[in-house]
Amino acid sequence: MEFEKGKLPEFICDSMFGKLAKWLRMIGYFVIYIKGTERKNFLNNIDLFREKIFITKDKKIKNENIKIFYLDEIYVEKQFKIIVKEFSLNFNNAFTICMECNEMLLKKDKESNKEKIPAFVYKNFDEFYECKKCNRIYWKGSHFQAMQEKLKAIYL
Numbered sequence: 001m002e003f004e005k006g007k008l009p010e011f012i013c014d015s016m017f018g019k020l021a022k023w024l025r026m027i028g029y030f031v032i033y034i035k036g037t038e039r040k041n042f043l044n045n046i047d048l049f050r051e052k053i054f055i056t057k058d059k060k061i062k063n064e065n066i067k068i069f070y071l072d073e074i075y076v077e078k079q080f081k082i083i084v085k086e087f088s089l090n091f092n093n094a095f096t097i098c099m100e101c102n103e104m105l106l107k108k109d110k111e112s113n114k115e116k117i118p119a120f121v122y123k124n125f126d127e128f129y130e131c132k133k134c135n136r137i138y139w140k141g142s143h144f145q146a147m148q149e150k151l152k153a154i155y156l
């Protein structure tokens, strides 16, 4: 699939792809997650989301106005791999978006946030990011490194 130059693809994950939504946010892509309870309302208003890519396994959904990517895979690692390959995603913007809230992260000063950061992490890392909505602090720890390895493996 082709994209405008310089513009990252934005996704909508259907209710069955909650984990995938988090993984994609972690590598820096904006993802709207549709909870089961919001699904009906979303489907009624799907035309409003024509710039985005809707990831669903529901083949009954057909709409000419929105890009739909049908994904039929239960394991999140495999889902992630398929999406990364299909849309040529990369890690360049990892840690710019909160995994939980889909909000932009802000880079935080290390010293002034000492009390929010576990001591071990404070000792070993220098870059910290905070979600302005939920105030979660992120750093490029073991989880990040594991994801990076996974991503590399996808492209090998």
Ligand SMILES: [Zn+2]
Pocket (backbone or CB within 6 Å): 098, 099, 100, 101, 102, 103, 131, 132, 133, 134, 135, 136
């Ligand atoms: Zn957040």
